[in-house]
Amino acid sequence: MTPEPATPVLGLRERKKLAARQALGAAALRLALERGLDQLRVEDIASEVGVSPRTFNNYFSSKEEAVCSFIVAQQERVREALRARPAHEPLWEAVINAAVDQASRDGSPRREDVRRMRDMLRNAGLFAEMLRAHATVERVLAEAVTERAGGTANPLHARMLAGIVQSASRIAFHTWLTSGPDTEFLPTFVDLLREASAGMPTLAAAAASATAP
Amino acid sequence: MTPEPATPVLGLRERKKLAARQALGAAALRLALERGLDQLRVEDIASEVGVSPRTFNNYFSSKEEAVCSFIVAQQERVREALRARPAHEPLWEAVINAAVDQASRDGSPRREDVRRMRDMLRNAGLFAEMLRAHATVERVLAEAVTERAGGTANPLHARMLAGIVQSASRIAFHTWLTSGPDTEFLPTFVDLLREASAGMPTLAAAAASATAP
DNA sequence: CAGATTATTGCGTGCCCCGCACTTTTGCTA
């Protein structure tokens, strides 16, 4: 009997499809950062990769989706990062460490791109699509959490945990994007996760002291 | 001296603008539920309200935005709901109670609309736009939390709390939408909020028993 | 009431997304 590989061996067809999709997504992101989303035509992305505009729309249903595809592409790495944590780690520690592992794996983007990203995300359509990409990753993370937590876990709670992680990621990213060059992403991300894992005690304490001084 | 009203008195112009926006949003939602989003032209929404299609685009930059505008419209009620909680309530209790107050104020939608909503949200663009609407409300909630927590509170943590609430709302809504008619929205919502306020202890316990039986 | 401001509208333009039919490529099998 032949052992079933975790990722099935892909035929040439599948590999080419995957490569085309990745090339289109990468080209879309790079060109959008270079010249801005509204100065970027679907035709440009397609010709950059060497396919017809019609083919572009066989892979992505909008250029916004293509630009955000790199986020969705992280979902397998998210899953693997959590699986890679030792079984004895408590759930929150495993989740936080997995997030750290993965976030520190890919280096922080060039500072010059930050302004471009910020400008691009003013575009409502792109911003919405980014949120959708995050939601997709969230679903995968929820599955991974359910898997780790075992059969007794409430899937809804796993989903909630994934939602919390996604919120932390999104907020830390937004902060990093809109703050000066001295702020880093990872410390903010971890701080938010730790706070959340404890039920936001710092904030609750501040509120208590504000209402009963 | 005349007291400054919380909502400034609006001239006829402003009132008409607001009314037009609300009418367009309501028409968009109603028609989209009736016949589905892709069977709905911008022209239909405009003519329903009695304005030109061009005017529609002066108010909303897409029909998806119009359909989701009712979500964004809740932001003031969210703010007020939190302000209305007594000052002695701990932060989490105030937030949860405010959410409950507001969620129970507007009755649950008709069951026949549920199927329509679920089908509509298969549309990627609409789903993305819904997430963007939730993000908008989240920002307002974060402001309200900051205000209640006082000057010593970390705005980032307030943002995180708002993100958690938004996640709970989104997940509870999704569950309610995709489950049978016996599940209710509010209990799920409250359960998720209580779990989150305690750092997801139930899930963590399940994970611990799964890894060390 | 008169002038200033602001909203509405029609028109034109460029682009996008997709269905459909046709061509090319790929992978399997005899």
Added chain:
DNA sequence: TAGCAAAAGTGCGGGGCACGCAATAATCTG
């Protein structure tokens, strides 16, 4: 290795959408 079925790529065409611009209509202000 030749041939065939399945699947991907492509060209064409259409319906529709978003928005800039300029003209017109409604509203506000003094």
